Amino acid sequence: MEDGLFPRDRAEIAPGAVHVPDWLDLDAQRELLAACREWARPPAGLRTVRTPGGGAMSVRQVCLGWHWAVVPRCPNCGKSVRENPQCPGWHWYPYGYARTVVDGDGAPVKPFPPRLDRLARDAVARAYGRPAGAEAYDIALVNFYDADARMGLHRDSDERSDAPVVSLSLGDSGIFRFGNTEGRHRPWTDLELRSGDLIVFGGPSRLAYHGVTRIIPGTAPAGLGLTGRLNITLRVSGLAPGP
Numbered sequence: 001m002e003d004g005l006f007p008r009d010r011a012e013i014a015p016g017a018v019h020v021p022d023w024l025d026l027d028a029q030r031e032l033l034a035a036c037r038e039w040a041r042p043p044a045g046l047r048t049v050r051t052p053g054g055g056a057m058s059v060r061q062v063c064l065g066w067h068w069a070v071v072p073r074c075p076n077c078g079k080s081v082r083e084n085p086q087c088p089g090w091h092w093y094p095y096g097y098a099r100t101v102v103d104g105d106g107a108p109v110k111p112f113p114p115r116l117d118r119l120a121r122d123a124v125a126r127a128y129g130r131p132a133g134a135e136a137y138d139i140a141l142v143n144f145y146d147a148d149a150r151m152g153l154h155r156d157s158d159e160r161s162d163a164p165v166v167s168l169s170l171g172d173s174g175i176f177r178f179g180n181t182e183g184r185h186r187p188w189t190d191l192e193l194r195s196g197d198l199i200v201f202g203g204p205s206r207l208a209y210h211g212v213t214r215i216i217p218g219t220a221p222a223g224l225g226l227t228g229r230l231n232i233t234l235r236v237s238g239l240a241p242g243p
């Protein structure tokens with residue numbers, strides 16, 4: 001939202017959890033949105049996530065997987081990305097990772113573009129004022145929220161790495177609830193995430209409960225061309241690349 005009367009400041013909302021307002025400018029937001037639209041196409045496109053209890057998440061999601069700079073050959077078929085750009089990556093489903101869209105169309109997950117690793121590292125450096133660690137970011141979850149969608153309090157705990165989670169917002173604002181590591185109860189902080197905002201959470205907050213309580217329709221920047229909210233969450237899997 002470009003009401004911009006008062007600049008919003010970088011804020012540490014909990015130890016190791018940092019909010020950087022307006023990190024992506026409008027051009028960078030447009031570029032990321034265009035990429036998300038490509039990733040959302042089938043096969044292995046946007047899907048409704050169903051939890052083991054039978055419920056459906058209101059958020060729709062697409063995942064990207066392998067980081068080809070780190071795993072130059074697919075552990076499944078042994079080919080390089082040039083030989084086979086469709087090799088599987090990491091797909092998140094409740095509650096684990098797979099190389100195909102096991103809870104959707106079964107297609108191989110789209111590769112994780114190395115530029116998202118660079119983006120995640122830049123984000124960590126901006127939020128913490130120090131370089132990111134050695135591990136490469138190799139998971140991207142793209143979440144689409146319509147006006148009624150939300151995401152319940154949960155922890156990002158299916159990874160085997162304590163590298164910070166990087167989260168980017170595009171489109172309509174959302175109310176992000178950031179809680180504690182103990183449970184889905186107070187204390188928590190509610191903050192408005194606007195288009196272009198960055199959140200990084202790591203260290204003592206890496207396993208904190210968090211969620212999105214509501215979307216504020218009609219708040220996307222006029223020049224972006226998105227109705228609803230997109231969130232791009234970047235993570236380090238820490239999962240062995242072997243088959």
Ligand SMILES: O=C(O)CCC(=O)C(=O)O
Pocket residue numbers: 141143151156167176210211212231233
């Ligand atoms: O949409 C958001 O801001 C949060 C997304 C999230 O927590 C997740 O994908 O695990």
Ligand SMILES: [Fe+2]
Pocket residue numbers: 154155156210
């Ligand atoms: Fe999360």
